[in-house]
Amino acid sequence: MKYDRFVDLVVIGGGPAGLSTAISAKKNGIDDILLLERELCLGGILNQCIHDGFGLHLFKENLTGPEYAQKQIDELKTLNISYLTDAMVINLTKSKELEFIHRTGHKLIKAKAVILAMGCRERTRFNIQIPGTRPSGIYTAGTAQNLVNLQNIKIGKNILILGSGDIGLIMARRLTLEGMNIAGVYEIMSYTAGLERNIQQCLNDYSIPLFLSSTVTEIFGKGRIEGVNIGKVDKDLKPITHSERFVKCDTLLLSVGLIPENELSKKAGVKITDFTGGAVVDSELQTNIEGIFSCGNVLQIHDLADYASLEAKRAGYFAARYIKSKQKRYNRYKINFCEKIKYASPNYIVENKEAIIVSFRIKKPAKNVVLIVKDRENNILVKKKFIRLLPSELIQIKLEREVKSDIYLEIE
Amino acid sequence: MCKNPYDVIIIGAGVVGCACGRELSKYKLNVAVLEKNTDVSEGISKGNSGVVHAGFYVPYGTLKARTNVEGFFAIPKLAAELNFPYKKIGKLVISNDKYGLTELKRLKEAGDKNGCIGLEIITEKQISHIEPKVKAKYALFSKETAIISPYLFTIALVENALKNGVDFFLNHEVIKIWKDKEFFVQTKKDTFHSKWLINAAGLYSDKISCLAGDKNHKIFPCRGEYLVTDKDNEKIINRMIYPIPPKDGASLGVHITPTTDGNILIGPSAEFINNYGLENTKQFLNEMKEDAFKMVPELKRLPIIRTYSGIRPKLIYAKTKKDFRDFVIEESKTVPKLINIIGIESPGLAAAPAIANLVLNIIGNKENLNKNEQFDAYDPKKPDFQSLSVEEKKELIKKNPDFGEIICRCETITKGELLNAINNPLGVKTLDGIKRRCRAGMGRCQGGFCTPRTIKILRKEYGIKEKDILKNENNSNLFFGKIKE
């Protein structure tokens, strides 16, 4: 193969994770970095998130999405990190060869290390197989956010939202502010998927009704959507017979989950776990393919951009260390978790002297519980009390002590 | 350019009407195709399995058998001329018991008699050799059964017919027909007249026949639903996998069909309905998955990215296989020069070229047909970025930078391909029309990524107002306008 270029580190994706990881790698001594972003500008999904609430953790400031992104972009530029926008990576191999295309041509590059930071995509009505007709007027909340915030398009007048994910909640408020009616937010679970603060600030403050244990059971309309049937479900999520009622709407927004965008990773042979849809990684955020790292929403869905950036910062540090040392992989221990936990990341621990960060998500809301992290000898590594744990929150814990065996996360 | 009066008017721009149009364009005839929808192939021709059947499901001596086998041999030649996706991947009809084996033998015999080639009965060992993920004791292996993209096939026929002088009128629903020596055909927009009238209106062909004065036909709509999986990159299966056809004769049974793009179709169901509704139902979506997973359990791993449905125009409310009804392809017994094409259910897609040929013969028997010397049978292949080699990709972007800009992330569709699709010769600008022509929006995110980009191009580069952009049919407007003027 004839390469157009050799690079130490390629970062795929220029959202908060990609920007942060590139900055961190540079600060940790890697000069030869190329960040590739398929959009026309850097910033990732933040460019369409014109509301505030970003940066509270990373910058200790309340910023809008674009403001948050701009801070990182400015730093990237100050550090002279090279990047290319409008450049889409279309292929990646396990020997870290990348193909990308740009209006100026098709390029083949070879990298020493690659950091995956491609973000996620949204679940569609077909992924969850909502029966009924297939008219126009059905959008995922993120697509609607793009059309409304970036293209000034009026997507509907009377809008029903299925799913209480954060993007749906944010859009409920946004569309209300633009004078559209929200026919209600419907959530199949008995609790919300979005953050508590968004329920308060986006729904309650605007008197937008929220219906739990309810879902869309059928879509009606020829041409444009005309309404949906809403049905109640029991605690096993089974539809309750005769609970269906028709609700009129001219638009349906779906906020029913995000899927890490790992098609490219799979091409390189990166192993994906069914728990998160993200890569199987070790505590250095390295995947099963040596020299390929993963962070941000492509690794696991983060509820806050700040956390995606912080995780990415660590990926940049470890990738830099990998490039400089080219060390062989260490022994690895497994991270196991109990029934009550939906998933924990990373999947493995690399034997090292540094603090390890483990994040996890609970399956169902719980009150007054204790998280215990044990090693194989039942030594307690961490014990932490939680007054309340919600599935919408990704919890991070730090293991300060050196780990020398598999560990187990337990909720009591 | 309207050449009213016409020699021939064809009602319906599905695969059948379009195949007729292209066939007739080989002769010096003025031909018009009238279609009520905003695009061609918006009827049955978009909602099917896309299989070029080899010809073993249909009884010997029938029009179905004859047109199927003839069409089967004609389609690869057409694919070479017109460059639509065609792949001869083969099919297994599988069974696990002795009853099934006799059925398989019966199918093979019927096929052999119909002139269908490449049929063989194989057993467990051979099956697991060619399809390791399929567990079955017996199978009828049809090496020659092929798949096509049904809408790209139809579009290819249209574009070639257009080039050879056929006029297409979209958004022209026929509402009235009368005859005074010649036919007068009134649509919602205009009136046309012609010597010959071809009724290729698919599901509505009984109604058109009625409007034209022949009340002897009735169609019983029978819906078939489908699920589409994400691309089968690991090649769980390589061929079509079919069950023994159910006893009611309404369908071939829920089957597993790879598409020319690498996805897998699961379906169809068979449900007689009393309207033309294309909805998907929870019951059938669930049942079909179960049926398919029984044949190939590993399919469970592939995410479902889409559901759809199509409707069979049946001539009988079938209960048993004995209730067989043949295609109707004939000059009406009561209305001379009205050619009725009615009841074109499966294998209508495979049979379309042969149906067109039959229609040509009916006209040729009464008219002196002269060859169109300018007829050009060929249409060049449009660039398909994803299928190119590295060198070809480099070359293409160098020539036209639009091929270096991605519009659809899931299918890797470039702006160059999108613009080719938007600039289609029929002038179709609906989102679904563009999607079918270039696949932008057909992938796993179902347009979440490319819709905003396509919309931007339609607005900025083609000056189409947001409120005027349609998904498919009239009234399917995507937006209500701007938020702030």
Ligand SMILES: Cc1cc2nc3c(=O)[nH]c(=O)nc-3n(C[C@H](O)[C@H](O)[C@H](O)COP(=O)(O)OP(=O)(O)OC[C@H]3O[C@@H](n4cnc5c(N)ncnc54)[C@H](O)[C@@H]3O)c2cc1C
């Ligand atoms: C629609 C939406 C709305 C959200 N709203 C909020 C919110 O209000 N508040 C909040 O705190 N969090 C929000 N989040 C979550 C938060 O933004 C994410 O946690 C964060 O953006 C994740 O950062 P990331 O860099 O991993 O992904 P992204 O921001 O998605 O960035 C990934 C980037 O990679 C690029 N890319 C992908 N594939 C390729 C490729 N093959 N080649 C080149 N480039 C590629 C993409 O174009 C994109 O720019 C939202 C997320 C989504 C999807």
Ligand SMILES: Cc1cc2nc3c(=O)[nH]c(=O)nc-3n(C[C@H](O)[C@H](O)[C@H](O)COP(=O)(O)OP(=O)(O)OC[C@H]3O[C@@H](n4cnc5c(N)ncnc54)[C@H](O)[C@@H]3O)c2cc1C
């Ligand atoms: C579930 C299913 C699976 C199938 N699978 C296969 C398969 O694998 N292989 C195969 O060979 N065949 C298959 N078929 C059959 C095949 O799809 C059909 O035979 C074929 O598409 C019929 O084409 P058509 O042109 O007759 O109908 P259509 O495509 O419906 O075309 C008729 C056109 O007439 C138009 N029209 C109707 N009324 C009017 C009016 N008043 N004015 C103007 N225009 C009008 C309609 O809008 C439509 O576009 C399948 C069918 C179904 C339903």
